[in-house]
Amino acid sequence: MGSPAMADGYINGVPVDCxxxxKQGQRIEVGETICLQVDGRMFMAQCQMSLNVPMWREVSPGCLSSGLTAPLQSVDPSIHTLGVDVEIFATKS
Known part of the structure; x- marks a missing residue:
């Protein structure tokens, strides 16, 4: 008898591509977690198997965010050095 983890990926000993x-129709593998927006609600959901059917299960409310804004991402660090920690680049003598 196979383990429960193996049972969802095989039917009659043949592997099933689940x-x-x-939203865009892109493939998300079983076990991966993404942010979903459903009926105006945003939450983190994981692709899981239930009764041999892939489904989304909410794993936490809200979605993770980096908090970066577009202007900070486009700043050239060689010109704007405020985000550079000088101690990291300093050599000890």
Whole structure:
């Protein structure tokens, strides 16, 4: 008898290619977690198997965010050095 983890990926000993899809129809592998927006609600959801059917299961409310804004991402660090820690680059003598 196979383990529960193996049972969802095989039918009669034949591997089954199971995955979820996001809003754009892109393939999301079983076990991957993404941010979903459903009916105006945003939450982190994981692609899981239930009764041999891939499905989304909410794993936490809200979505993770980096908090970076577009202007900070486009700043050239060689010109704007405020984000550079001088101690990291200093050599000890």
């Amino acid at each position: 995955y979820c899809t996001d």
